Amino acid sequence: MTSAVTTPTAAGPMVPVPYRVAHIHWELSDTYTLTLTPESGANMSFEPGQVAMIYILGAGEVPISVSSSSRRDDAIQLTIRAGGYVTKAAARLAAGDTVGIRGPFGVPWPMEQARGGDVVVVAGGIGLAPLRSVIYEILEDRHTFEDVSVAYGSRDPGFLLYEAELHDWRSRFDLDVEITVDRAPTSWRGDVGLVTDLLPRMEFDPANATAMICGPEIMMKFVSRGLADMGVDRERIYLTMERNMKCAIGLCGHCQLGPQFLCKDGPVFPLPVVEPLMEVEEL
Amino acid sequence: MSNDSVPIEELATERFFRDFDAADVAKLAPHSRLISYTEGTTIFRASGAADRFYLVRTGRVALFLPSLQEDVIVQTLGPGEALGFSWLAPPHLWRFSATATSDIELIEFDAAALRQAAIVDRQLHDLLMTRMFDVVARRLEATRMQLLDIYSDQRPK
Numbered sequence: 001m002t003s004a005v006t007t008p009t010a011a012g013p014m015v016p017v018p019y020r021v022a023h024i025h026w027e028l029s030d031t032y033t034l035t036l037t038p039e040s041g042a043n044m045s046f047e048p049g050q051v052a053m054i055y056i057l058g059a060g061e062v063p064i065s066v067s068s069s070s071r072r073d074d075a076i077q078l079t080i081r082a083g084g085y086v087t088k089a090a091a092r093l094a095a096g097d098t099v100g101i102r103g104p105f106g107v108p109w110p111m112e113q114a115r116g117g118d119v120v121v122v123a124g125g126i127g128l129a130p131l132r133s134v135i136y137e138i139l140e141d142r143h144t145f146e147d148v149s150v151a152y153g154s155r156d157p158g159f160l161l162y163e164a165e166l167h168d169w170r171s172r173f174d175l176d177v178e179i180t181v182d183r184a185p186t187s188w189r190g191d192v193g194l195v196t197d198l199l200p201r202m203e204f205d206p207a208n209a210t211a212m213i214c215g216p217e218i219m220m221k222f223v224s225r226g227l228a229d230m231g232v233d234r235e236r237i238y239l240t241m242e243r244n245m246k247c248a249i250g251l252c253g254h255c256q257l258g259p260q261f262l263c264k265d266g267p268v269f270p271l272p273v274v275e276p277l278m279e280v281e282e283l
Numbered sequence: 284m285s286n287d288s289v290p291i292e293e294l295a296t297e298r299f300f301r302d303f304d305a306a307d308v309a310k311l312a313p314h315s316r317l318i319s320y321t322e323g324t325t326i327f328r329a330s331g332a333a334d335r336f337y338l339v340r341t342g343r344v345a346l347f348l349p350s351l352q353e354d355v356i357v358q359t360l361g362p363g364e365a366l367g368f369s370w371l372a373p374p375h376l377w378r379f380s381a382t383a384t385s386d387i388e389l390i391e392f393d394a395a396a397l398r399q400a401a402i403v404d405r406q407l408h409d410l411l412m413t414r415m416f417d418v419v420a421r422r423l424e425a426t427r428m429q430l431l432d433i434y435s436d437q438r439p440k
Contacts, residue, residue: 125433125434153434155434155435159434180359182432182434183355183357185354185355186353186354186355186382188356191343191359192345192356193359193425194424200298201362216433218431222428
């Protein structure tokens with residue numbers, strides 16, 4: 001299991017660092033990407049899959065997976081769905097506004113373990129956001145990975161996150177990107193059906209593959225089962241979990257999932273760790 | 284389009300026949316042929332006679348529900364997947380329509396001949412029904428998942 005990489009700021013992990021909103025881009029009608037630049041000039045150093053706590057003045061703080069490339073040294077990007085009080089407040093931010101950022105926190109995706117083998121990235125809905133930094137990382141060092149497959153499931157063709165980037169990735173010869181939606185009009189030329197249906201259509205060697213999955217828990221359950229049935233080592237199937245995170249340093253217990261603290265033991269876990277927990281009702 | 288049946292060794296490589304031995308595949312091979320359609324071709328229409336069963340060799344097929352307003356695609360099928368189970372039981376009428384969304388190649392079976400072969404051979408019947416049950420169960424599972432609307436947190440652009 002990859003160990004947690006927590007890089008507290010000089011003032012300590014509980015002290016937010018001021019970042020300025022450089023840009024807000026609406027991905028869907030309720031989902032936006034904030035581009036944030038550090039006021040000090042020193043950007044957060046993170047690894048794909050790690051979480052930042054974003055503090056909105058007067059509203060509160062929420063955990064968001066960083067969705068930008070970890071190689072960027074000028075800014076971080078957070079893709080957020082305006083669902084609760086804080087995330088709706090963040091949606092009202094404008095360029096030039098200041099927010100507080102803590103982090104990064106948590107265990108990243110197993111990029112080093114994945115190098116040298118095939119990679120299968122499976123995302124559902126807004127679950128593509130925590131995996132976007134994985135795709136960026138792979139593209140930065142494409143030659144260090146073998147076959148790379150990306151499967152993305154969404155509700156319908158009007159709900160595709162990062163649609164322009166999906167088009168770019170699909171046009172590359174060194175990425176196999178498959179997209180499916182739950183329903184579509186006949187004008188849609190792509191796939192319709194479960195994201196699990198895409199797996200047998202993708203070219204990867206199960207014996208040599210690392211899988212990274214993010215989406216609704218029920219989707220992750222079916223996808224991980226499908227990958228394991230195809231022969232992917234369960235220890236090499238990784239999922240990222242979502243629970244309400246508060247302190248982000250393993251003290252408060254808000255993000256506890258059974259014996260695991262998502263903020264320090266996760267949010268990325270190998271399947272054998274979280275599979276039994278996903279079977280527990282109301283956990 | 285050929286009227287020649289598909290060679291046994293070629294049929295045996297299809298995922299659908301993974302649990303069949305060569306002798307069982309040989310019983311079905313005479314009822315098969317390879318066909319191809321260009322993108323946009325309607326393969327069958329809802330309410331039409333379900334007298335064929337298909338395996339997708341290459342390309343994509345969309346299953347859709349015709350509607351007075353806008354046709355809705357309920358599932359797409361790709362290489363290795365079975366197309367059509369309405370031929371299994373009366374009234375042998377297609378429930379959905381199917382269109383080629385790319386140039387495609389299909390293995391087509393004569394459904395009446397398959398049913399007859401299964402009637403006279405109990406082992407073949409059990410193999411065929413087990414595989415078709417798996418196809419139907421997967422479609423049911425997919426339908427339930429789609430009904431759950433697991434991405435309902437999302438809102439359109």
